[in-house]
Amino acid sequence: SDSDYFSFSVGRGERVIVSAEFATLDGDLDLELSDGAGTIVDTSAGVTDTERVEYCNADASTTLYARVFGYGGDENSYTLDAAVMPDGAGCCMDDRFEDDDTRMTARSVTFSGGTPDMASFDGTVCRGDDDWIAIPMTGPGRIEADLVFVHADGDIDMALFDPSGVRLASGASVTDDEALGVDVSSAGTYALRVYVFGSGNTYLGEVRRSTGTGCSRTADCPVGTVCDGTCENDRCTSGVDCPAMHACLSAGPIPAASHCGQSCTSNSECRSGEACKWTLDGRGCAATGGGSNGASCTDFTGCGGQRTCLPWVGGYCARARCSSNADCETGTYCVAEGGINVCALSCVSTPCRESEGYSCDFRPTLGGTSRFVCLP
Structure with missing residues (x-):
């Protein structure tokens, strides 16, 4: 027809x-x-x-x-x-988690039960139709939240409210992604409000919570957390995210996360499972692994002893910021490379990672001699 x-x-x-x-x-x-x-x-x-x-x-x-x-x-x-x-709502279609539009109808999420205790969530938030996430706390502690989204598709912000509805903190920038963190003083169900400026947008989110009666030093907290009144996740983006006497330590090549590490001079100052690492940001207590000198790595948790993971091709386990050969382990020497001093692996009897672009170079050391060492 x-x-x-x-x-x-x-x-x-x-x-x-x-x-x-x-x-x-x-x-x-x-x-x-x-x-x-x-x-x-x-x-x-x-x-x-x-x-x-x-x-x-x-x-x-x-x-x-x-x-x-x-x-x-x-x-x-x-x-x-x-x-x-x-269309008044920009054709935004609610997600499958409705009805979670108010603090009293906040969505329940599943926490991992680990340290930190985390829960992931996602959704679509539309204009005039907020999403709320419930965060139960059994006592005083800390709540942190992250949202990941594309700002150009719609500006998403968030705010955290206590059990009585008082706003405690917010993340309200005009760029991609939002983050917030706040210490809470009592038990109860807290609520995270996710809202949008614009017609709507999709997002991924994560909430982390820690509870306890408080701490006086990082040694009282599990590995992966630091003490700032309570035991908190040790992730950081700069030194301002860390407690006093801690530094924000670069863990390795991008996208390895940075971690707050307590300043130290020896392993005895660190917790079990940590070592006093020589990192690009100074010496600090950090999780340790088994990677030998010159081994490939993704972050310093894969490097043994006091070695960090240098941001070289494929990662490179070594002590950083040495001032002389005396700071280096046997079989490594303190040389300058790329503007930093590192304890580079001797290649006299050990092969370099030639297939990854490394070579055995004859370099002056900070001990007054020259040595053959593996460098990118």
Whole structure:
């Protein structure tokens, strides 16, 4: 049978409504709306004098096609009306976690039970339709939260509220992603509000919580946390994120996370499972592994003893910021490379990682001699 087609340009966040009016006793007509790939996005096949289809476009600008056709070969005249208009919510569609629009109906999430105790969540937040996440606390402690999203698709912010509804902290920048952290003084169910400026956006989130009666030193806390009144996650982006007498230690090549480490001069000052690492940011207590000098690594947890993971090709386990050969282990020598002093592995009897671009170079050391060492 014969069909009539009509095209409509529809921008992101716009809704198109198409209707066909006719006398159905003269012939039954139906109506379809499809996208450029031919996928039908709406159809109307009633038995009245009006057929109506609509679609709200949440994606990039596109062209939609309306098809008018007779049912079972019927023919008839008709009047077609079409409107393309901005949608008040930008065509944002709520996620499957509704109804979590208020503090009292906050969504429950599953915590890991580890240290730190973490819970991941995700969602779509629309204009005027906030998402709330419940965070139960059994006592005083700390709550931290991160949101990951693309700011250009819609600015998402968040705020943390105590059990009585008082706002404690917020993350409200105008860039990608948000973060917040706050110490809490009592038990109860706290709530994280996620809201958007714009029509809507999707996000990934993580909440971390720690509880306890407090601590007086990092040695009282589990590895992976530091003491700042309570035991807190040791991740950091700069020194301001760390307690006094701690430094934000670079763990290795990007994207290795940085960690707060207590300043130290010997392993005896660190907890079991840690060593007094020689890092690019100075000496600090940090988790230790088994990687030998010159071994590949992704972060310093894979390097044994007091070695860090240098941000060289494939990572390189070594002590950093040495001032003389006396600071280095047997079989390594203090040399300058890339603006930093490192304890580089001797290559007299040990092969370098040639397949990764390393070579055995003859370099002056900070001990007054020159040695063959493995360098990138």
